[in-house]
Amino acid sequence: MSGHYGLLRMLREQGHRLTPQREMVILALHEADGHLSAEGVYERVQRQNPYVDVSTVYRTLELLREMGIVSQCQVNGHQALFELTMRSPHHHLVCRNCKTMLDIASGDLDDLKTLLLERYHFKADLGHLVLEGLCSRCASQWAPGSEALALEGDTKSNYAEGEAHAHP
Numbered sequence: 001m002s003g004h005y006g007l008l009r010m011l012r013e014q015g016h017r018l019t020p021q022r023e024m025v026i027l028a029l030h031e032a033d034g035h036l037s038a039e040g041v042y043e044r045v046q047r048q049n050p051y052v053d054v055s056t057v058y059r060t061l062e063l064l065r066e067m068g069i070v071s072q073c074q075v076n077g078h079q080a081l082f083e084l085t086m087r088s089p090h091h092h093l094v095c096r097n098c099k100t101m102l103d104i105a106s107g108d109l110d111d112l113k114t115l116l117l118e119r120y121h122f123k124a125d126l127g128h129l130v131l132e133g134l135c136s137r138c139a140s141q142w143a144p145g146s147e148a149l150a151l152e153g154d155t156k157s158n159y160a161e162g163e164a165h166a167h168p
Helices: 003-013 020-032 038-048 054-067 106-120 136-140
Strands: 034-037 070-073 081-084 090-095 101-105 130-133 163-165
Touching: 003 020, 020 034, 020 038, 020 054, 020 081, 034 038, 038 054, 054 070, 090 106, 101 106
Parallel strands: 090 130
Antiparallel strands: 034 081, 034 163, 070 081, 090 101
């Protein structure tokens, strides 16, 4: 399956109608190439068709989440963020201060999974994990000796306004 066309085909194959509204929601998420709030998806859909109702966007996101096409991430009480699951499995690092969200590869946590199994005999399901801390920019503003860890590659995002972008 490539691009959003495979996702549209998946909808049909699972017995769901392929409506223009559903296609616009999938396309909005596909073009975002990262995380969007429901409001962010709605704004993008509105640019294509101002007559699409916000409740249609919410219902479509819920359907896509139930089907496994979209994943939902809610960080520290903020609004839910959505992204297509066709991207490679990954986890999120979220800066507590500026709300920058970084994606990290699923394999980066293999050592943690092994440690939990060996030390605690606990088989962890690390399907989708959100870790909070400080990005490199915010960590550099903290006094030396603080518990903050510097993370590489921080880029300011609009997470507080409902959109967050993936960073390698």
